[in-house]
Amino acid sequence: MQNNEITGEELSTNEKKVLLALQKLQGIGSIMDIKKTIGFKDENEVMSAVSWLRYKGLVSVKEQVKKLYSLGKEGERLATKGLPEKRALSYMIKNGGRIPLTKLQETLDKEEVPIAVGWLKKKGWATIKKEQGSTFLEITPEGENIVDKETEDEKILSLLKNHPGSEVDEKTIASLKSRKGVIEEKEVISVEVSLSEQGKKVVKKGLQIEEEITQLTSKIIKSGEWKRKKIRPYDVEVF
Structure with missing residues (x-):
């Protein structure tokens, strides 16, 4: 980071654009926010300018690792069809709250039965009872109370169905992840960029966006174009 005070004249066009974008964003924003606000072509342009501004002490950068969640193939099926334990619970209610275990195949696929039974027991929605050689499922008060309510798992399935790539609390999604x-x-x-105190001073003094030459070529020299446009300055101390 440089210690000497930077002026707007020493900044490239893209660096100025980033500072102006941050000003519009109340001093802080993501790379995507900056790109959209000022009209950059791609994020690489923004990242390059941000790197130079960071070196010059005009912005600070905070990086954070985020976990984004989407539905897998089975998740998409459950979001549409419903959780097997919830469908089993509804079936039990319709049949008096107590059914032979074998009857679950009337409402669930064969491979879903053990999954549903496992979650019914784990969530405390039903108990298993054996009588005279037969196995029965009996709904609990907790099961009766939840049957018509949307559970946290169902809320997450709905969220990710409509908004894939969302952030979700890790503890809340742990059940579905299993x-x-x-x-x-x-x-x-996730990269968050914010104006430093020095950056705020530079912006406050005013920044003018103008077309500049970033590399002198023989064509530019021969045409005299370099006389009419600003030539981007370079800090030789960097190299």
Whole structure:
């Protein structure tokens, strides 16, 4: 980071654009926010300018790893069809709250039955009782209370169905993550850029955006174009 005071004249056009974008964003914003605010072509342009501004002490950069979640193939199926334990619960209510375990196949796929039973027991929505050689499922008061309510798992399935790539509290999504193929997780690095005190001073003094020459070529020299446009200055101490 440089210690000497920077002026607007020493900044490139893209560096000025980033500072002006941050001013519009109340001093802080993501790379995407900056790109949209000032009309950069791509994020690489923004990142390059931000790197130079950071070196010059005009902005500070905070990087944070975020986990984004989307539905896997099984998650998409459950978001449409419903959780097996919730469908089993509804079926039990319609049949008096107590059914032979074998009857679950009337409302669930065969492979869903053990999954539903496992979650019914784990969530305390039903108990298993054996009588005269037969196994029965009996709904609990907790199960009766939740049958018509949207559970946290169902809320997350709905959220990710409509907004894939969302952030969700890790503890809240842990239950769904434990199910095979339901949740897909991706880690991304979020970059937050903010104006430093020196950066605020530079912006306050005013910045003028003008077309500049970033590299002198023989064509530019011969045409005399360099006389009419600003030539971007370079800090030789960097190299």
